[in-house]
Amino acid sequence: MKEIGGVDIKYLAEKYGTPLYVYDFNRIEENVRKIKGAFKYDEGRVKIYYALKAFSHPVLIKFLKDRGLGFDCVSPGEIRLALECNADRKDIIFTGNYESYEDLEFAYKLKVLINLDGINSYLRLRKIGKVDFISFRINPGKGKGKYEQITTGGEKSKFGIPYEEAVEAYRIAYEDGIRRFGAHIMVGSGILDKDFFPSIVEHFLAILKKIKEQIEIEFEHIDIGGGFGIPYFDDKSELDIGYTGSKVLEVFNEKVGEYRLGKPLLAIEPGRYIVGNAGYLITKVCGIKKSYHNFIGVDAGFNIFARPALYGAEHSVCVYNGFDKGKIIANICGQICENTDILARDRELPDLKEGDIIIFTNAGAYCSVLSSSYNMRYRPAEIAIYNSKDHLITRRETFEDYVSRFCSVELEGKNGKDEGTGGNA
Template structure:
């Protein structure tokens, strides 16, 4: 049986639109949006745009009533263009440029700063009504070391003492409304963690509120909700996480979350054509420039033969791209069926941190992106052509 995405054969998509090709299944995205809303009925959810910033994907999420979490002026421009309500959105920048700060201030988004020095720079452009600071609680969690973004030695956020100084300065400068934020890591499948985070940030918020006599309007526990990539990994029970987190949240404020991966990861598939079979190497036309995660983190992605999803495994193969690096490898010693030249492989769970991390390294042009809604197909990004880049 051929792999289907929505109601469309992956082989037909590859024939019509060429490979490598990112394909998103709209129904999966909509289900994830619903799951998030149903699991956190009393919270505000901002989509972290960095996970997938295709404008059509952003429009679907904005239409669902979510806010956006943006990391710079460019992402903020995407959010505006996609129709996100910026009053419900956050700007969480690391080492922002002055231009980013000015743009954020003018756009009316809630600004969440990483350091007291950045507040001083921001105040050169005006005084926001509300300000938030990113706390580094001294711990973090994530699937790979590169995505643990809390804890000592990481560049993110401020410890509690420094944050207290930052809020104090903000109050002195006339800012009257406050939020507090924490983002400690990505792709967490440990279910207790989100409740632990909620307790941890509330304790910090309580101490800072009492010592400075300020109230927080919102408390943001960040993103980090993981999805299963590997066969042994289990999906999070989001309903139970939501119940536990909302029960743990007793501070009189609005709870914010800012997931990225959870919205989009599972809706995305990368179709790639087999160009070469050499010993136990299966060479394909996508490379680390098309999908970086395996090279960057040694990340696992499921890979299936789209021509026949039911064929038996007969070999252990390395699935590799056309780029001059040993890291240009999507899977090592992976159990695979018989694969022939021109077959199509589907690399799955690539909707988050997939296309957005692509590059033109080794001359590879960026692939097209397609949105499938049951029988309906929409090209949501044209394939790059050589004339676009020369």
């Protein structure tokens, strides 16, 4: 691998330093085009809300807004960022969980659509003010995800209202006089099985049918969440997004009609699919060690690339301008003082030397956003490449940034142990 979006990787590493996140915005544009095509995007009938949590950068928000996407936000901070990037409040959804009174008040005052995570979220919301539209996140009793940690439907999930209790939720709102409704599911992330999506939508709509049979309501907004996967190192094939979109639409249109659920808009909330394969983490080899394993130490740790440590995720690894034949089997590790700081395990690598550049691919979603400055290893700069031009979109964090939040306080009074005892006695 030598280039990203037509720009030489070594040039980027020298110009901006490493570690460095690089995003190919032409690839993002292509992903948007693909998912819009697959779901026959149409403002009035099918709407795409990018899940901001995957990579929440203002440059990306504006880029996606200009291409017609709305935004799914999980916190007041994300809502605020989307608004500051001039997203229309009508194009923003708030899907929190265990939302505080303050979270709900924030979203309520801004009049963004809220997917409520529980019945008691609704009880908090109605204390804030009058609502005329309610949407609940339902846990449909099953889910799927590339890892258990990112499977968000089913018995082990903390999200949503168990589907058996969903009628009760809608009934309470109905008895309060609410007549406009939505419904939401989000059952997992990183799903590559094209048949899963139409089948979970069918199951979801059957749940809504049961609700409708008990309370005569219709739905204006039916949101099936995100979860559309991309292939990583250990996956064999990619998600057939064309088939997924058309089958979902087929099931949706058929069942919504059959169950007389109203004329709902279909909403999807892709995150990973939009940015995942457009991001790269550029690192430099700092040290090579032959221990009980071979270790290649690079200048990025799990503090800025958490997915391997967090989920056991495996990203593909490329070496700049090379990688013909594997010569050694090695673990690639970072510089963080934790044994979990392994970024790739048992990889076949060529003979490497200090200063060589290693690139982790598919690092666009849930990578830089999970960064911290643990060990005082600072967060990297970020670069957008569009039409073969590189742009700095996030500057590298510095020591001064890190310490700027500390408050200088003189703690007064004596340590109890010191009083009259002369210290540690």
